[in-house]
Amino acid sequence: MRHVFHLLSGHPLKLDNLSKQMVRQRLSRCRTLSTIQPQNGSPPSPAETPVDPRPWKDPSDRSVLLFPGQGSQFVGMGRGLLRYPNVGDMFEAARKILGYDLLSLCLNGPEEELAKTVHCQPAVFVTSLAAVEKLNHRNPKAIETCVAAAGFSVGEFAALVFSGAISFAEALYAVKVRAEAMQRASDVAPSGMLSVAGKAQAQYKHACLQAKEHCRGLAVEEPVCAVATYLFPDGRVIAGHRQALDFLQQNAKRLHFLRTKMLPVSGAFHTELMSAAVEPLRDVLRQVEVRRPEINVYSNVDGKRYMSEGHVRRQLARQLTAPVKWEQTLHEMFERARGERFPRVYEVGPGRQLGATLQRCNRKAFDGYTHVHPADDDEE
Numbered sequence: 511m512r513h514v515f516h517l518l519s520g521h522p523l524k525l526d527n528l529s530k531q532m533v534r535q536r537l538s539r540c541r542t543l544s545t546i547q548p549q550n551g552s553p554p555s556p557a558e559t560p561v562d563p564r565p566w567k568d569p570s571d572r573s574v575l576l577f578p579g580q581g582s583q584f585v586g587m588g589r590g591l592l593r594y595p596n597v598g599d600m601f602e603a604a605r606k607i608l609g610y611d612l613l614s615l616c617l618n619g620p621e622e623e624l625a626k627t628v629h630c631q632p633a634v635f636v637t638s639l640a641a642v643e644k645l646n647h648r649n650p651k652a653i654e655t656c657v658a659a660a661g662f663s664v665g666e667f668a669a670l671v672f673s674g675a676i677s678f679a680e681a682l683y684a685v686k687v688r689a690e691a692m693q694r695a696s697d698v699a700p701s702g703m704l705s706v707a708g709k710a711q712a713q714y715k716h717a718c719l720q721a722k723e724h725c726r727g728l729a730v731e732e733p734v735c736a737v738a739t740y741l742f743p744d745g746r747v748i749a750g751h752r753q754a755l756d757f758l759q760q761n762a763k764r765l766h767f768l769r770t771k772m773l774p775v776s777g778a779f780h781t782e783l784m785s786a787a788v789e790p791l792r793d794v795l796r797q798v799e800v801r802r803p804e805i806n807v808y809s810n811v812d813g814k815r816y817m818s819e820g821h822v823r824r825q826l827a828r829q830l831t832a833p834v835k836w837e838q839t840l841h842e843m844f845e846r847a848r849g850e851r852f853p854r855v856y857e858v859g860p861g862r863q864l865g866a867t868l869q870r871c872n873r874k875a876f877d878g879y880t881h882v883h884p885a886d887d888d889e890e
Contacts, residue, residue: 570851570878573656574843575672575858576868577638577665580630581773582861585619587637590886594643600678604636607682612636627696627776631664631689632682637884638668638859639678645858645882652856658806658815660839662864663779664688666810666829673803675822680798684826687794691787692830696777698786700752701734703773704759708744712766720761721754728753738780739834742870747834749778784830792827806843813838837871844875854878 591597601613615624616633623629638661646653661669664685671681708714718735725733735750735758748758759770777783800819807816809825813835816822844852852875857864862881869876 570853571655572853573652574853574855575642575656575659575669576855576864577659577661577668577672578634578857578859578861578864579661579663579665580627580634580779581775582859582863583616583624583630583634583637584860585621585624586617587633587860587884588613588616588640591637591640591644591884593886594640594647597640597643600636600640603679604632604682607679608632608686625774627693628686628689631685631692634860635664635668635682635685638665639671641858641882641884642672644884644886645856652854656805657853658808658843660808660843661810662836663810663829663834665859666807666826668859669807670803670816670822673805673807675801675803675807675816675819676798684791684794684798688787688791688830691790692777692779692784695784695786699783701750701778701783702752702755703738703747703749703775703778704755705741705769705771705773706746706748706758706767707769708746709766709768710744712744714746714748717758717765717767718748718750718754720765721750721757724757725751725753730754734778734781734783736781737833738778740837742837742867745837745867745870747773749781750783751778780829780831780833782831788827788830791830792823795823795826808839808843810834810836810839813842815842836867840868840871840875844872852878854880856880856882858882858884860884 588601592601604612612629612632615629616637624633642653656672659669659672661667667676667681667685670676671678676684706712706714714737718737721735722733725735730751730753733751733754735748735754737746738749739747741747748755755772758765758767759772762770800822802818803816803822808814809816809821810829811825811832816825846852852872855865855868855875855878857879859882865876865879865881868879
């Protein structure tokens with residue numbers, strides 16, 4: 511990793527000017543809170559001190575950013591974004607860190623190459639942060655008033671860069687190591703991920719136990735089948751050995767599954783089949799500089815916000831084998847008293863899947879949703 515950082519050190523100005531630093535400055539300015547100034551150098555008495563010195567702010571005048579994950583990519587993302595500040599520097603840094611032309615792959619494909627885990631994760635990461643630059647250019651207030659962010663799987667790295675917790679270059683290198691390690695883990699045995707929408711009586715964990723028992727009958731050693739993502743009420747992604755997923759599809763009606771669909775990914779992410787990928791990622795996370803996020807960023811592992819530098823490192827490593835608790839994250843982010851307004855929500859990056867899940871989890875929060883497309887075209 512030192513070699514990569516040394517390679518980039520010849521361009522300190524460019525890297526320092528990437529969106530992360532700009533966003534941090536904006537966020538720092540917008541979150542300055544008013545405080546009581548004591549007179550004559552003496553502290554105010556308890557009677558003079560209000561319970562909460564922060565001025566009330568209308569939640570509808572604040573914003574939240576959501577960063578998508580693998581599977582949202584498409585050929586053509588990134589088109590036209592070089593016109594925005596810092597995006598060209600992002601893709602140039604990516605070319606040096608990754609060792610190939612990521613921008614060309616995003617723009618021109620081929621699709622099968624872009625869909626590979628080793629390419630897809632860096633592509634989604636970079637284009638999502640490029641979409642942040644687009645949002646900042648078109649609606650700077652959305653950046654200035656942002657109070658929280660969350661990312662789905664690899665999108666969590668983009669959320670942390672946006673929050674100022676990790677630099678763009680170091681986060682991208684960590685994503686590179688993560689993607690390569692996950693690809694190697696996926697190559698060990700045929701596995702995958704199955705999206706499931708079930709009836710109210712569906713018992714997902716019990717269905718996974720049945721699928722594993724079926725695999726043992728097929729002489730599959732130590733079969734894996736588990737809920738890998740909590741999307742929305744009665745919406746799950748189940749991951750594991752391919753034989754287990756085949757069993758679930760063949761028995762969908764008996765298991766009270768309304769719809770099942772195989773996802774276009776190469777392995778059983780967020781299950782124990784990714785165990786071999788944990789140590790390479792943990793090792794690189796030990797070496798990168800991590801700071802406490804300057805805004806609330808929520809972890810996929812438990813839906814709670816990050817509290818410290820060590821917390822970030824631990825949860826990012828755990829995320830590889832732990833289920834993504836996206837439904838729980840949305841509940842945590844948008845929990846509020848009855849009648850209280852909701853912030854504006856921006857999904858920055860390819861796809862609209864996070865908006866769709868937000869709509870299923872919280873319709874009132876979805877009313878303030880906008881998708882920031884990672885290309886300049888007529889699709890927006």
